[in-house]
Amino acid sequence: MSYLIVGASTGLGRALAEEYASAGFDLVLISRDRRDTEPLAAHLRIRFGIAAIALAADLARDDCLTGVDDALAQVSPLRGVLLPVGGSDPDDEIGLSGELMGRLVNSNFLNPCRLLNVLLPRLRGGEVVGFGSVAGTRGRTRNAAYAASKRALMTYFESLRHWAGGEEIAVRFYIPGYLDTNLAFSQDLLFRAADTRRFARRVRADTGLTRTRYFPAYWRFIVSLLLLLPWKIYRRLKI
């Protein structure tokens, strides 16, 4: 069986690729820059003896799906799609340009959903895993477009779960807090960034389940508190 991972080159995507490869699954790894996914695919082939195919694809383009089809034809049947994809931008503030806003919404919401919609018919008996962000639980002073698109993705996955019940597809959605990625590396964080490898182990351990889950789990408590806060207090936190 195989998995398709979008955004596989670094961070959580790479950790997921190593976790699933160590369990013997074939992989199709998608990212924008083949220079990152090609070495990863080679590494997984050498290290774990699986079939791993690197694919450079811009999911905003319709023709990218041809490459995905070709890659999937070279590996064992598709078992699941993992979407640890997206990105933020330091200029993501209220008043950002339409172009930047479009880019953020595309990479965090539209592109993964478009790809997913195409692949869903092949996933009967399989699973779909999406990744949001705690940033999307309540409006913040910054990262407005990023947070809004992650929120949209979460809502889309809820709808997907309604639909997938009849299609025998497990739909999971994770809401991670700070992760030890390059994004968190340069920031002063309130909480310690979680290890992406541990997160990847959690994701694989949940295989077949349909649920929404925070990682690390204590973020559920923090988010619940934030949602309970009256606006007058919340706005003073300047989160």
Added chain:
Amino acid sequence: MDNGLQRRTEFVSFDGSIRIATLHQRPDRYRHLDNILNRTLIARGGGYAYSAASFGANSCSLEMTAFDRMLNFDPAKSTLEVEAGARVIDVCKWAIHRGLQVPVIPGYPLVTIGGCIAADVHGKNPWRDGTFADWIRAVTIFHPDRGYVNVTSENDPALFEMTCGGFGLTGVIVSATLQLTPLPGTDMDLTSQPVHTLAEAVELLAASTEDFCYSWHNATPGRSFGRGLVTSGRWVQGVRDDPSLRYRPMSARTRAVFPLSVWNSLTVRCANALFYRMNGQWRPRCRMNLLDAAFPLARNAAYLAGFGRSGMRELQIFLDAASIGPFIGALEHFTARERQPLIMASLKRFHGRQRSLSPTGAGYLIAIDFLPGRAADRLMAQIDGLMLELGGQPNLSKDSRISREVAARSIRNYGTFAEGLRRYDPSRRFGSELSERIGL
């Protein structure tokens, strides 16, 4: 990579003697290297050099640990191309499963391949196996002004030799092709033979035909100075279960977690006496899996952690066969005069060809550990003088205080390396505290 992906980090050398807060980046994509900062840079691996070879007040440290993938394996030639951030333990474990080994392994498992190349590290039998650079077939280095360059000893021998043992001053080592060799077995039979003096150990090392051989000595002043063990290892033919290595990973920061050192004149003497009895008298022979035998520092982490925040000082000096005897004699004399609590010494027999800044050749490498302090500084200065007098060379990766003058006079390739670096990289894009201190 001036895109907000950097932070300031306080780095500490593994011996605890140098602490510098400086710019730190952790590239994890090739485009991060393409868009690198326009300032002095230095690559960083695991951070296990005792000297500040991977950071400096005027440098941005590029932590390359995300570049740790295996890129190509050629079973016919037994060569493995691997990214520079790969850790030695991971490559070793992978190789063992294929009946192969990395012929030269440093003493700590989390050292990276790039670090091994940059410091041209040695293993447990440099007399037979040479140094790490002897097993490198190619390196790919990245220089902001030159891009990615694949360097071999054939296509650019000068740059290849400057890079192996060049402490990252020619560029960021991105990947390397390693020559692996057949693995004789997964276990080693170890024998520890007691000796009374360092000179006695030199004789045993010179006569040894074992698969690996090194010595450990008590170096505290007094009658037992030089008493020690010569440990020889021989492969046990055949492969058994997966060898495992149990250890608690340690970094320069976690090594220094205790605020005070537990080592002093009394505790050092007691620990040395216990170590001598345990390994020399109570258990002179044992069978050990190859990972336990190859990574003694992983098993003896308490020794390093015991130095606490103030750390330790270490000197490693390479001397030819004619000079090792006079050096040992003078060392004993200095130690008795200063009453300085040296802790331990060790010896390895060497053979090899010197490439750049790391010492090798036909002779012996003596390592000496000190408790830090003014007496240690005085003694180390005296040892520097002795080293210059006898034509010895320092191991820069272990020496966090050697001066420009001593380095220039003792390192045989210093002049040619400096000249080669000026020609290759006139803008000098790479530098560290170490390179600044020794004037490179």
